[in-house]
Amino acid sequence: MRKRMFSLLMAGVLGVSTLAGCGSAASTTTQSSDSTTAAKTTTEEKAAETTNAETSSEPVTISFYTTETGKDDMYQDLISDFESKNPGITVEYIAAGDDQLQQWMALYASNEGPTVALMDPINIWENQDRMRPLTGEAMLDNIEEASLSTMTFNGTVYAVPMSAAGIGLLYNKAVCDAAVGGDFDPSTIKTRSDLKDLFDKIEATGVAATCLTGVNWSLGAHYLCQTYGAAIGDTKARVDYVNSIIGGETKEIDSEVFNGFMDTFDMLAQYNYNKNDPLVGDVNLDAMALAEGKCGTWFMGDWAWTYMAELVGDGDEFGLMPVPHSDDASDVTNQQLPTSYAKGYCIDASQNTEEQQLAGLKFIEYISSDSYSHEVQAKRLGQALPFKNCQATIDSPLGKSTASYISAGKTADFYGTPSLCPSDIWYECGAYMCEYLSGACDRTKLATQIDEYWSKQDKREY
Structure with missing residues (x-):
């Protein structure tokens, strides 16, 4: 297998559980370093400068970390297809283990924060100072509005939902x-x-x-x-x-x-x-x-x-x-x-370059808009996908059942x-x-x- 699947070494990363603990946002989010502050702009500035932005023509390597266990083959498939359609972008896949949140924070402690991460909304909310705001990105036009509610903090969208x-x-x-x-x-x-x-x-x-x-x-x-x-x-x-x-x-x-x-x-x-x-x-x-x-x-x-x-x-x-x-x-x-909408794709702005962030945007756009990507996800996830242009058939009767409750207006957030x-x-x-x-x-x-x-x-x- 050409892709590199990282195993995360926890030894020596003391205090990670404290970083990931859940008190207030201030106590659970690692305070931004000078480099984080430099990489982070206001929501309005970031939205303005990234709308319709294109990735650099120079080769770039990004990383993708997922907390969706049991889907390694699916994501390897999607990454291969994405790379074939986006020459110059290499995606290194980081598979999650049992201590998913601690592994994510261990990457940050090693100054290797993943470019794109699939995380629970609460984790993104707690660490929003690290994240690149997505408000204003054209790809959001293809996302069902209702699905963005738990990915939006103080009016700013920080992630694209995976599924319902x-x-x-x-x-x-x-x-x-x-x-x-x-x-x-x-x-x-x-x-x-x-x-x-x-x-x-x-x-x-x-x-x-x-x-x-x-x-x-x-x-x-x-x-x-x-x-x-x-x-x-x-x-x-x-x-x-x-x-x-x-x-x-x-x-x-x-x-x-x-x-x-x-x-x-x-x-x-x-x-x-x-x-x-x-x-x-x-x-x-x-x-x-x-x-x-x-x-x-x-x-x-x-x-x-x-x-x-x-x-x-x-x-x-x-x-x-x-x-x-x-x-x-x-x-x-x-x-x-x-x-x-239990997990969302977010982009790190604290430990990834602008070129890597733009490539990360391209990867999320592929996940949310490409027809092949939709077919693979619908088959392997078996869940309703929150993408407006999605024509993929849900094979899972359980996913179809959820979709029927959604269409009947009989769901609760x-x-x-x-x-x-x-x-x-x-x-x-x-x-x-x-x-x-x-x-x-x-x-x-x-x-x-x-x-x-x-x-x-x-x-x-x-």
């Missing part, structure tokens, strides 16, 4: 059809009681009703963070709620929304395919269980098609539905699919604002959620641990 991801209960339609004795319609699940009724019917067929993957990123980021989402209200209401926890005025255990989602979580745990070993945490095994009909549903996101695609048979049908948090059938948030949930919430609070799932603590202790976590944060911004 739906989060909820994946379901095996054949299993659910057998359970209900007909054609299963996910829109009939409007309350927790509706879901329990479905679970009972699935179990009556001899199949486990649902599956929880006992890993911190799934439970701490995707499940827990629903409790700060649309059920709380609009973005202002969500931020106000979180700030009230940070300030000590509110306790999680007193939150109706938190308790509602945890009541549903308890029910999922009761019917869990993995309940005898709840922290086994093997995504591949759980994907196989759903694909083979050993369980009827699985809490995950539509990205799970990556693990399932090679396991399903012709004619097998799968879909995605929201997790109801109450027994109020009139609560529309019970029927809205949490959808996130999972993030609200990228600064709402700190970037280590999946790690810290995910550990507490795993303890709770295993029975090592009760809900009161769980809520207290989450309160303590929030008490160490600075108040959030809109």
